[in-house]
Amino acid sequence: MKLYSIETELFKLDGGAMFGVVPKTIWNKLNQADENNLCTWAMRCLLIEDGNKLILVDNGIGNKQSEKFFSHYYLHGDHTLEKSLSEKGFGKDDITDVILTHLHFDHCGGSIDRVGGKLVPAFKNATYWSNQEHWNWAVYPNDREKASFLKENILPIKESGRLKFIETVNNESEESLGENTFSENISIRFVNGHTQQMMLPQIKYKGNTIVYVADLLPSVHHIPMPYIMGYDMFPLTTLQEKKSFLTEALNNDYILFFEHDPKNECCTLKQTEKGIREDVVFKLHAL
Structure with missing residues (x-):
């Protein structure tokens, strides 16, 4: 097995929304905002080469939206999904599986391309993986979250016949995190604070356990308990999930892999005062 960090574009989001109740006087020292109160964030994907499988976890924002849409997010940087894959010796057609942690546009926008006026899978040889509960949540969204679920990113996946669902696991308590097996070396954790049944791939790699923490922990700076995004649907659930996960990760020496941290890819954990x-x-x- 080999793992590759796949950088896509950087983008900007409101700092207050990203850091929730934490005051700007504190978070601005961690990720400095521009004159519009916007901070820079990554859209970092993970490529897993596992036997005859080439698995991509998330795929960034894509490039098919309107100029007006992209103007809100100030895409910048030297990387694209295609360029980063090419640097690792791969192309889109080599991908066999795409695991979508969730269906917000900055995580799944690259799933579908617009070709000749038609919306088609960007990874033509891949199976796309979600779960039934989250799929329903995205296709029939609540009023608060629907701006993040763009039908052109989502519905063509099912229409292509390439969508499959991972079976979810019911948590035994609010403090526990459900987990299911995807393959011999990959399991899927399920969390519900950010959005319904977000999936976190957990990978056995070179004697380590690596967890792609997606929007449970967008960056290193979101590890402290109060740092919970304003985007989260159920912030108290996120708080419980963070406590449970971080305790488990600390006790078992997990490595965290960050999707949105613009500078830090991975970290280990320690207990402090x-x-x-x-x-x-x-x-x-x-590694």
């Missing part, structure tokens, strides 16, 4: 915090921060290729 203030609670669990990042310990060693490093690039994935250092």
